[in-house]
Amino acid sequence: MPQGPGFKYNRRVHxxxxxxxxxxxxxxxxxxxxxxxxxxxxxxxxxxxxxEKTGGWPRVSATFDYKRPLRFDDExxxxxxxxxxxxxxxxxxxxxxxxxxxxxxxxxxAVCSSKDSGRLRAVDVPPEMIARLKSAAGQQxx
Amino acid sequence: MPQGPGFKYNRRVHxxxxxxxxxxxxxxxxxxxxxxxxxxxxxxxxxxxxxEKTGGWPRVSATFDYKRPLRFDDExxxxxxxxxxxxxxxxxxxxxxxxxxxxxxxxxxAVCSSKDSGRLRAVDVPPEMIARLKSAAGQQxx
Amino acid sequence: MPQGPGFKYNRRVHxxxxxxxxxxxxxxxxxxxxxxxxxxxxxxxxxxxxxEKTGGWPRVSATFDYKRPLRFDDExxxxxxxxxxxxxxxxxxxxxxxxxxxxxxxxxxAVCSSKDSGRLRAVDVPPEMIARLKSAAGQQxx
Amino acid sequence: MPQGPGFKYNRRVHxxxxxxxxxxxxxxxxxxxxxxxxxxxxxxxxxxxxxEKTGGWPRVSATFDYKRPLRFDDExxxxxxxxxxxxxxxxxxxxxxxxxxxxxxxxxxAVCSSKDSGRLRAVDVPPEMIARLKSAAGQQxx
Numbered sequence: 071m072p073q074g075p076g077f078k079y080n081r082r083v084h085x086x087x088x089x090x091x092x093x094x095x096x097x098x099x100x101x102x103x104x105x106x107x108x109x110x111x112x113x114x115x116x117x118x119x120x121x122e123k124t125g126g127w128p129r130v131s132a133t134f135d136y137k138r139p140l141r142f143d144d145e146x147x148x149x150x151x152x153x154x155x156x157x158x159x160x161x162x163x164x165x166x167x168x169x170x171x172x173x174x175x176x177x178x179x180a181v182c183s184s185k186d187s188g189r190l191r192a193v194d195v196p197p198e199m200i201a202r203l204k205s206a207a208g209q210q211x212x
Numbered sequence: 213m214p215q216g217p218g219f220k221y222n223r224r225v226h227x228x229x230x231x232x233x234x235x236x237x238x239x240x241x242x243x244x245x246x247x248x249x250x251x252x253x254x255x256x257x258x259x260x261x262x263x264e265k266t267g268g269w270p271r272v273s274a275t276f277d278y279k280r281p282l283r284f285d286d287e288x289x290x291x292x293x294x295x296x297x298x299x300x301x302x303x304x305x306x307x308x309x310x311x312x313x314x315x316x317x318x319x320x321x322a323v324c325s326s327k328d329s330g331r332l333r334a335v336d337v338p339p340e341m342i343a344r345l346k347s348a349a350g351q352q353x354x
Numbered sequence: 355m356p357q358g359p360g361f362k363y364n365r366r367v368h369x370x371x372x373x374x375x376x377x378x379x380x381x382x383x384x385x386x387x388x389x390x391x392x393x394x395x396x397x398x399x400x401x402x403x404x405x406e407k408t409g410g411w412p413r414v415s416a417t418f419d420y421k422r423p424l425r426f427d428d429e430x431x432x433x434x435x436x437x438x439x440x441x442x443x444x445x446x447x448x449x450x451x452x453x454x455x456x457x458x459x460x461x462x463x464a465v466c467s468s469k470d471s472g473r474l475r476a477v478d479v480p481p482e483m484i485a486r487l488k489s490a491a492g493q494q495x496x
Numbered sequence: 497m498p499q500g501p502g503f504k505y506n507r508r509v510h511x512x513x514x515x516x517x518x519x520x521x522x523x524x525x526x527x528x529x530x531x532x533x534x535x536x537x538x539x540x541x542x543x544x545x546x547x548e549k550t551g552g553w554p555r556v557s558a559t560f561d562y563k564r565p566l567r568f569d570d571e572x573x574x575x576x577x578x579x580x581x582x583x584x585x586x587x588x589x590x591x592x593x594x595x596x597x598x599x600x601x602x603x604x605x606a607v608c609s610s611k612d613s614g615r616l617r618a619v620d621v622p623p624e625m626i627a628r629l630k631s632a633a634g635q636q637x638x
Contacts, residue, residue: 085534086379086527090372090426096271096320097242097370101512104239108511108569129238133275142374143534178238227392228385228523230516232568237512243370250369250427284516285392380555380604381526388523413522417559462522 074209076149076165077113079106083144093139100132103164103176106148110162114206116199127180128190130159134176144168152204158182158192160200216351218291218307219255221248225286235281242274245306245318248290252304256348258341269322270332272301276318286310294346300324300334302342358493360433360449361397363390367428377423384416387448387460390432394446398490400483411464412474414443418460428452436488442466442476444484500635502575502591503539505532509570519565526558529590529602532574536588540632542625553606554616556585560602570594578630584608584618586626 081102089095140146146168153161159181166173182195204210223244231237282288288310295303301323308315324337346352365386373379424430430452437445443465450457466479488494507528515521566572572594579587585607592599608621630636 084527084531086373086381086530088374089370090374090376091270092374093270095370096274097239097246100239100242101510104512105510128233128235128281129278131275131277132238133273135273136271139270226385226389228388228515228521231512232514232516232518234516239512243368246370247368375554377554380558381523381530384523384526412517412519412565413562415559415561416522417557419557420555423554 074151074207076151076163076209077106077110077207079109079148079150081105081146081148083140083142083146085142088142093141096134096136099134099136099166099174099176100178102148102166103132103134103162103178106150106164107162107178110150110203110206114199114202116202128183130179130181132176132178134174136174137172138168138174140166140168140173146173151207151209152200153177155195155200157194160195216293216349218293218305218351219248219252219349221251221290221292223247223288223290225282225284225288227284230284235283236286238276238278241276241278241308241316241318242320244290244308245274245276245304245320248292248306249304249320252292252345252348256341256344258344270325272321272323274318274320276316278316279314280310280316282308282310282315288315293349293351294342295319297337297342299336302337358435358491360435360447360493361390361394361491363393363432363434365389365430365432367424367426367430369426372426377425378428380418380420383418383420383450383458383460384462386432386450387416387418387446387462390434390448391446391462394434394487394490398483398486400486412467414463414465416460416462418458420458421456422452422458424450424452424457430457435491435493436484437461439479439484441478444479500577500633502577502589502635503532503536503633505535505574505576507531507572507574509566509568509572511568514568519567520570522560522562525560525562525592525600525602526604528574528592529558529560529588529604532576532590533588533604536576536629536632540625540628542628554609556605556607558602558604560600562600563598564594564600566592566594566599572599577633577635578626579603581621581626583620586621 083094087094087098146166149165149167151163153163155161159179162178162180164176164178166175181192183190184193185191225236229236229240288308291307291309293305295305297303301321304320304322306318306320308317323334325332326335367378371378371382430450433449433451435447437447439445443463446462446464448460448462450459465476467474468477509520513520513524572592575591575593577589579589581587585605588604588606590602590604592601607618609616610619
């Protein structure tokens with residue numbers, strides 16, 4: 071788990087995100103993680119619109135561990151940190167809390183890509199981008 | 213990875229499941245996995261409606277590894293198998309294929325729960341239920 | 355209301371489409387209508403993939419009148435018909451039934467568009483396309 | 497169209513709300529309308545959690561007229577007003593704007609319901625509730 075407070079993103083649960091079990095559907099947490107990711111991008115001064123041109127940072131993997139459910143109208147917080155960085159991919163780590171309680175932890179591994187004549191191609195992660203994301207997440211440079 | 217062919221669930225990608233990158237949004241694969249899970253339940257002759265009374269088999273964790281994207285109108289196949297079974301939880305393993313190509317692998321760990329006076333409580337997984345799910349998935353009993 | 359039986363599209367309600375009220379969320383019916391629209395396109399032998407190039411047949415309006423709710427695992431039927439056709443747009447009419455019961459009625463007005471240098475522009479509806487859609491919907495030509 | 501400025505709800509478009517046409521999917525506007533509805537409830541000091549007990553204010557109808565598309569990251573505004581009120585139902589009217597531009601107009605008619613032994617039953621709309629919603633929307637009492 072990376073150090074530092076992380077970038078904080080606050081969210082309220084919408085009615086349409088619940089299911090008949092009365093709680094937020096488990097697939098919705100993956101949308102929440104992406105929202106927090108893009109909020110971090112904006113905080114880092116990165117042009118999120120470039121996401122489109124680069125093919126949207128295709129995901130290599132995504133995972134979530136559920137500790138307690140979220141319900142309609144809950145106001146919860148997501149802390150985002152930059153985790154492991156490899157040559158062509160890096161990991162976001164997310165911690166969801168509701169007040170003092172842990173809701174769950176998740177992560178997304180995204181690959182840096184470029185669109186060449188309509189096809190996606192993995193390219194090297196720009197070091198400056200990682201530096202800016204880590205800075206916005208309150209993390210020390212390694 | 214559990215043995216056996218697995219239960220097969222076929223699906224076509226809907227337009228609303230794509231995003232501006234032109235591919236199926238990464239969160240949608242978690243909905244697809246749940247659809248395949250419920251199709252397996254029906255094939256096993258289990259009453260999916262009981263899911264509601266038991267609190268919807270709350271998820272402990274969910275994960276997906278993406279190998280190649282799905283696009284609008286793609287007709288893909290999901291193979292479901294029952295993976296590791298513990299006293300109060302068990303794992304579904306999913307393999308997504310598009311023709312001969314691997315789309316990705318995922319898993320969901322669900323806990324067996326009971327609603328006592330409105331609160332969820334973890335209870336022992338009924339062995340007969342696992343036997344029926346494995347049988348429907350074409351897996352040998354251990 | 356246009357005459358004729360309409361094109362029939364069958365669907366089962368997925369768990370993720372329900373909300374905490376225990377019924378299908380009202381926004382989901384608009385996704386169901388689009389699925390039925392695209393099934394009609396396929397039945398008419400029209401290349402749905404062209405939807406992308408034409409900008410996705412942008413919607414001018416969409417409406418739904420709810421008569422009775424759908425619930426998890428319900429197997430319902432949608433009948434689609436081509437309604438009013440104007441020079442640059444046409445209407446789909448949808449009737450949802452669950453067994454003998456009316457679930458609701460809806461409609462979508464779509465405009466025929468073309469992408470010229472990245473911008474959408476309304477163009478005339480191809481008469482042959484309407485003829486093929488009406489034929490697939492079992493409707494007489496006017 | 498009801499008079500008055502209406503209650504204002506601000507929203508940013510999330511990536512997962514777009515589709516392969518590069519714009520917000522037309523079904524998503526119905527989720528946006530509901531979000532604005534619930535924000536109005538909170539502003540009116542009404543307990544949104546009661547929505548669950550009353551069966552979620554089932555919708556009689558929902559409609560939207562699209563004027564121009566929304567795209568990823570757009571920050572738009574929704575103005576909500578209370579429209580026609582009948583004995584057992586009332587209408588919300590929504591106007592979506594992006595800066596100075598009109599995005600579209602929509603409405604939702606909701607029926608006041610009560611859960612009696614698990615079944616929904618339409619009941620009279622509480623006059624005080626309408627008064628509070630209209631007040632929060634900056635509308636004069638009739």
